[in-house]
Every structure is written in C-alpha cells, then in structure tokens.
C-alpha cells in the first residue's frame with residue numbers, strides 16, 4: 001500500500017460524516033459486542049483502549065492529589081490537613097503519577113495501538129501476554145489503592161530507607177508490592193515490543209525505514225527490560241528487612257541506608273527516560289506530519305534515542321551528591337550527566353530544523369508538539385544546573401528540583417501524550433475531536449503549566465524545601481501563583497475528558513487519513529479492521545516521504 | 551501577612567557568591583538557548599504556516615555540518631560547566647584544618663547541637679513550637695570569619711542539614727558521620743531547614759543559625775559553661791572499661807590511642823586508613839571491620855550499646871588525647887577545672 005507515492009489531501013477541513021457511507025464496514029470496535037469481548041480480547045487495539053481507561057482513571061486520581069496539595073500550599077501553615085495527611089498526599093501523587101501514569105502511559109496506550117500497525121503487522125508477537133500485562137497492571141493498581149485506603153503511605157515516592165523500613169504507621173507493603181507487580185507488566189509489554197519489532201516488520205520495512213516512534217519505543221523497551229528487575233529486587237529487599245528483620249538498609253541492624261538510594265536510582269533515573277523516550281517518539285511523528293516534511297537528520301534522531309538509553313544507566317549518582325557518596329563518584333556522575341544532555345539537545349535541534357520551509361499546520365497536536373519542544377528544552381536545560389555538584393548541593397531537595405522534573409514530565413511526557421492522543425484519536429475511534437475546544441484546552445494547559453511550575457524554580461532557589469506541609473511566610477506569594485496556575489492547568493486537563501467523550505457520538509467521521517500524513521497507520525481504515533490491514537502492506541519508501549510525487 | 555517576599559536567598563557564606571556565579575552562568579546559557587530555540591520555533595511556525603491544503607514542501611534530509619555543529623558546541627559548553635563545577639565542588643568538600651568543630655545529631659524532629667566546649671543547643675520541632683514556624687529559641691551559634699565544620703549523624707532516619715543563605719546542605723545519615731563546612735561572612739540570623747523528608751514534622755525540623763563576631767561567640771561559649779565534650783568522653787572511657795586494654799603501654803593488647811586522630815594507620819590486611827571521626831566511630835561500634843596491624847580482633851562491638859551522644863563524647867575525647875593522656879586505671883585524680891578549651895591534663899603515673 002505504501003508503494004503508492006504520497007499525495008496530499010485536496011481540501012481542508014476534514015471530510016464530513018456521510019462521505020464514507022453508512023457504517024457497514026467491520027472494524028475492531030464493532031466486530032464484537034459485550035463486556036466479555038473486551039475483557040478477554042487479545043487484539044492489541046482493544047487492549048490499548050483498556051489501558052486508556054485504566055490510565056486515565058489513575059491520571060485523574062494522581063491529579064486529585066495534586067489539587068489538594070496545591071490548595072494546602074496556598075497558605076504557609078498546614079491548616080487544611082494535618083501534616084501526616086499532607087505527607088500521604090504528596091507520596092500518593094508521586095507514586096500514582098510516576099508508576100501508574102508516566103511510566104506505562106505512552107507505551108501501553110499509544111504504543112500498544114500503533115506499534116503493530118506501524119510495522120504492518122496484524123498484532124503484537126504475543127497477544128495473550130499483552131492481555132496478561134494489562135491484568136497485571138490492574139492488579140498493581142488494586143494493591144496500591146488498597147494500600148492508600150488501608151493506612152496510606154507517607155514515605156515519598158522514593159521509599160527512602162531507613163524511613164520506609166521503619167515507619168510503622170503506614171502501609172508501605174501493599175503499595176511496594178503494587179509497584180513491584182506493575183514492574184512485571186512493564187517488562188512483559190517491553191518484551192512484546194522488542195520481539196515484535198525484530199520479527200514482524202512488513203516486507204521491505206528495514207530498520208532505517210521504521211518510523212521514529214518505533215525506534216524510541218524499542219529503545220524504551222530495552223531500558224525497561226534492563227532496569228525494572230533492579231527496582232523489583234530492591235522492593236523485595238525492603239520487604240525482607242521489614243518482615244524478617246534482616247539488616248540490609250537499616251544501620252541499626254548493620255545495613256547501609258545509602259545502598260538503597262544506589263539501587264533505587266539505578267532504576268529510577270533510567271525510568272525518567274522510560275517516561276520521556278516514547279514521548280520523544282510521538283513528537284517526531286507530530287512534527288513531521290504537521291509540517292509535511294521528512295525528519296531532519298533521521299539517523300541522528302534515531303541514534304540519539306539509543307544513546308540516551310545507554311548513558312541513562314550511568315548517571316544515577318547525580319541524585320546523591322549530598323548523600324555522603326564518594327566525591328570522586330559524584331564527579332564522574334556529574335560528567336556523564338552533562339554528556340547525556342547532548343543527545344536530547346540534538347533531538348530538539350532536529351525537530352526545530354524539520355519545520356524549516358515546511359508546510360506547517362496549526363492543528364491541536366502540533367500545538368502540543370511545539371509546547372513540548374519549548375517546555376522540554378527548559379526542563380532539560382535546568383537539568384544542567386542539577387548536574388553541577390556544587391549548585392546541586394544548594395538546590396537538591398528544594399522546589400527547584402520539583403519544577404525541573406515537572407517541566408520534563410508534565411511539560412514533556414504529558415504534552416506529548418496529549419498531542420499523540422489528539423493526533424491518533426481519529427484513527428483509534430474513527431471520529432474527529434472538536435478542533436476549537438481542543439485548541440482552547442491546549443492553550444490552557446500551556447499557560448496553566450507555566451504559571452504553576454515557573455515560580456517553583458524561584459522559590460526553590462530561594463530555599464523552599466520540597467515535601468513541606470508548612471513553609472515560612474516569605475515564600476507565600478510564589479506559592480499562590482503556583483496554585484493559581486494549577487487550577488488553570490487542572491481545567492485544561494478536564495476539557496479533553498469532556499470533548500473526547502462527546503466526539504465518540506457526535507463528531508464527524510475522520511476517514512482513513514484526515515491529516516494527510518504518511519505512515520502505515522494512515523493507509524488503513526479508521527477505526528482499523530480487526531487485523532489492521534486488508535492486505536499485508538509492502539514498504540518501499542523511507543518514512544515521512546511527503547514529496548515523492550514531485 | 552505578605553510582609554516579606556523571598557525571591558533570592560541572602561549571601562552569607564564565603565562559598566555562596568561563587569555558587570551564585572556558576573548558577574547564573576548555567577542559567578544564562580539556559581535562557582539564551584531556550585530563548586533562541588523558542589524564537590526560531592515560533593518564527594518557523596508562523597513563517598511557514600500552511601497556505602493551501604494540498605501544499606507539499608521540498609524535503610530536506612539533513613546536514614552533517616549542522617549536526618556536528620549542534621553536537622560539538624553544546625558539548626564544549628557543558629564541559630566548561632563541568633570543569634567549573636568540579637573546581638568549586640572540591641572547595642566545598644575539603645574543610646580547612648583549623649575549622650571550629652561542632653557535632654550535630656539529627657533525630658525526628660530536632661537537631662541536637664554539641665559544641666566541643668560543652669554547650670548544647672537544640673533546633674527544630676520542640677514541644678513549645680507553635681504551628682508552622684520553628685521555635686524562635688531554636689538556635690545554633692556559630693562564629694563569623696572562621697571556618698566551621700559540622701560533623702553530622704542521625705539517630706533514626708536520614709535528615710539533611712540545610713542553610714539556604716550559605717548555599718550548603720548535607721545529609722545526616724544514621725550509622726555514619728558526614729561533614730559540612732562553611733565560613734559565615736556576616737553576623738546575623740539565617741534560616742536552617744531539614745531538607746531530607748523524615749516524617750510527620752519534617753517541615754518544622756529547622757531553626758536559626760546565629761552567626762556572631764568571634765569575640766561575642768567566645769563570650770557565648772563560656773557563658774553557659776558545662777563540662778566539655780572531651781571531659782565527658784573521658785568519664786565514658788573509664789566507665790566502659792576501654793582503659794582495661796587501651797592502657798597506653800606499647801605491649802598492651804590494644805593499640806595506643808594517644809595522638810591517634812587524623813594519623814595514618816596501618817591495617818592488618820596491609821591497607822592504610824586515616825583515623826578520622828568515621829574510622830574512630832567504626833572502631834568502637836564495629837571494631838572487627840578493620841583490624842589494626844599487629845593486634846588480634848578481640849574487642850567486642852559496641853553497636854547499639856552507646857547512644858549517639860556517648861559516641862560523640864568518646865570520639866571527642868580520643869581526638870583530644872595527647873601523648874601521656876591516658877588516665878590511670880584507678881581513677882583518683884579529679885578532673886581538671888573547666889575552661890572553654892578545656893582538655894584533660896596529662897597524668898603521669
């Protein structure tokens with residue numbers, strides 16, 4: 001199918017419903033009905049939707065905690081909640097958002113839906129395993145929710161020992177087991193992605209013809225496979241210490257508390273890349289589709305993903321400059337942290353260069369993509385402040401760090417996730433979303449985000465610590481700004497929830513390729529048939545070849 | 551209510567200004583790169599806005615020259631940042647030899663401060679603390695214009711000693727000593743916080759660093775005379791029967807401890823260690839971890855038998871020991887009179 005050269009659509013706006021005739025075509029949604037057909041499905045597209053429901057629920061749960069945190073921080077004193085309640089709040093916000101939204105988000109929703117289609121395959125290599133990993137994810141969610149309801153947890157999402165192995169009044173265990181179980185879900189999905197990418201590419205689809213989203217999903221999967229077993233082991237060790245009283249991390253029993261930090265960050269720094277690499281893949285797709293240009297420097301962008309995946313494993317000590325680790329280790333970690341900034345910068349420059357002399361559409365997904373590039377640049381560059389040990393000594397554990405990682409995670413990952421969701425929504429559901437509402441939401445998210453997190457850089461350098469239920473009066477003005485921004489941001493995230501739901505019933509039908517984009521997913525119907533393609537496609541062209549007809 | 555707005559911390563230590571300079575350099579580069587990127591991005595987006603629905607631009611596949619440019623220039627920039635950082639970092643790490651030492655022990659949710667001369671202070675969440683801010687009497691005194699070295703540990707979980715106006719922080723880790731040194735430049739009151747999350751009252755585990763002119767500080771030190779830390783350690787040394795083996799004789803069953811502090815020591819396995827606070831602590835708590843050359847591993851471990859305070863007293867005593875200082879086995883001589891710099895007088899049997 002892709003042997004046919006690209007031809008651009010003749011008209012915008014998008015064709016209206018009816019142009020495609022009455023709904024007689026069989027697609028993956030209308031091919032079977034009933035709850036059973038969903039809960040027992042092995043279709044990667046349906047599993048992607050199952051993930052979408054679960055992950056959206058967890059996103060709003062994590063978001064609710066964030067709202068409560070910001071309301072408490074309107075005033076310096078801890079007046080809305082007891083400090084213990086506040087401590088549970090930020091812990092659960094961190095755990096839910098990190099482990100249940102940011103890490104699985106892009107891979108398990110967009111990756112699950114798109115990877116096989118982008119490869120021209122009928123499904124993932126192990127469809128049943130794919131369903132199993134969804135159930136494992138749900139089990140992890142339930143265990144964690146049980147922990148939240150039954151006692152709560154106040155260790156921070158980082159579970160630092162000996163606090164986490166000692167504090168008796170929180171249910172560390174159900175939550176830790178939940179996170180551990182979740183790890184297996186990630187590993188199975190990653191395994192599936194790796195095998196699928198290796199073995200199920202359509203005829204002619206060589207490695208350097210792969211869309212960049214596939215490259216970055218592949219790099220992410222490698223990181224997941226190598227890193228996740230370490231956090232699993234670490235959480236098991238915490239359990240052993242809590243229950244069996246074996247001294248591993250608690251110095252009272254002869255353990256080493258800093259060892260935990262090494263193990264934890266050995267996974268959790270690469271986890272940052274697990275969260276951002278798939279997002280970068282999405283951005284490569286959006287930037288090319290909405291400028292109708294091939295990506296500038298394809299091989300550099302692809303290798304940058306792999307470089308990030310490899311170097312990401314060698315920088316964990318930059319979280320520990322004040323932990324008492326060897327200063328020589330800190331120096332090496334600092335050097336590698338500086339170097340790992342380069343491939344990210346290379347990506348930003350290549351995306352920007354892609355726009356040069358393009359034909360740029362201002363559709364919503366592109367607004368998110370441009371927002372991503374701007375915010376991720378700020379997030380990444382403030383990382384250079386933290387990579388410097390002497391400056392990090394001052395700003396670590398302050399709101400400067402909070403602002404930095406929210407620029408990367410919210411400004412980066414969530415912007416890309418939202419952009420990707422809007423871009424592929426017509427493919428997933430067969431319907432367009434309402435463009436006006438979507439643009440308004442994107443702008444609200446962008447301004448709300450900056451108003452929330454920019455003041456946190458200032459208040460952090462001024463000396464406000466993170467995880468503080470109460471703070472000194474001098475910091476109030478910046479905190480009020482931050483809370484005001486958060487309410488705009490929250491509203492910006494609620495809007496899509498409404499209009500996406502509306503679009504399922506009332507919106508225009510999308511047609512196979514509403515954006516006039518290249519890529520195998522746009523050659524099949526929207527929504528795709530149960531096995532993705534009527535005829536297995538043959539690929540002869542590299543991705544993003546918009547101008548071959550010239 | 552909104553009386554004061556803090557947008558930037560005070561500059562109150564010798565290192566603070568230098569850290570700010572490096573910070574502004576990195577931030578400057580950050581602002582420059584992100585502004586240029588954003589401007590180019592927005593310019594392209596507007597300049598090349600799609601004009602016709604069927605418009606297809608000419609492809610540009612890339613440029614090796616450009617890729618090299620935007621790989622190598624940023625690489626040089628970050629290496630400059632790295633070099634500058636390392637230089638400053640080692641200034642933070644290496645405390646001057648003559649620094650005034652203060653022992654600080656964290657526990658949920660207070661800091662116990664021990665001056666070697668005997669004064670004790672408490673910072674943090676005291677029963678008298680009102681909601682929100684730490685007790686105004688929650689103070690730690692330090693002299694201005696001379697280096698001060700804090701020797702930190704914790705009795706329970708990890709805490710972190712943080713003074714924004716000095717731009718310095720260091721984790722206090724249970725079971726080991728970490729150090730943090732600074733030199734305050736101006737007399738004044740500076741906020742101190744706990745920076746590592748430690749439970750319920752983490753946000754109240756702070757207080758004030760009171761930096762005083764040296765003469766004033768000396769006066770404060772002697773005004774609240776208490777037995778010096780080393781003197782208490784001497785009593786502890788006798789009470790714990792350390793003296794039975796560490797007799798100070800060359801042929802004793804245990805090493806001579808006089809003048810041991812900061813000396814290079816030969817270990818049984820051939821390695822050498824500097825006998826700093828961390829080594830002395832380990833040798834008391836877990837003596838079999840490293841055996842001094844020429845001795846048998848016969849000393850019992852004191853893990854869990856001494857409080858952090860008693861350990862600090864013992865270590866302060868060991869640090870103060872000069873040749874001939876070991877007291878006789880049967881204690882008859884009374885402890886010497888207390889002076890601000892009081893150390894036990896040598897006792898010749």
Ligand SMILES: [Cu+2]
Nearest residue numbers: 269315316319
């Ligand atoms: Cu990291």
Ligand SMILES: [Cu+2]
Nearest residue numbers: 744746748752
């Ligand atoms: Cu604390």
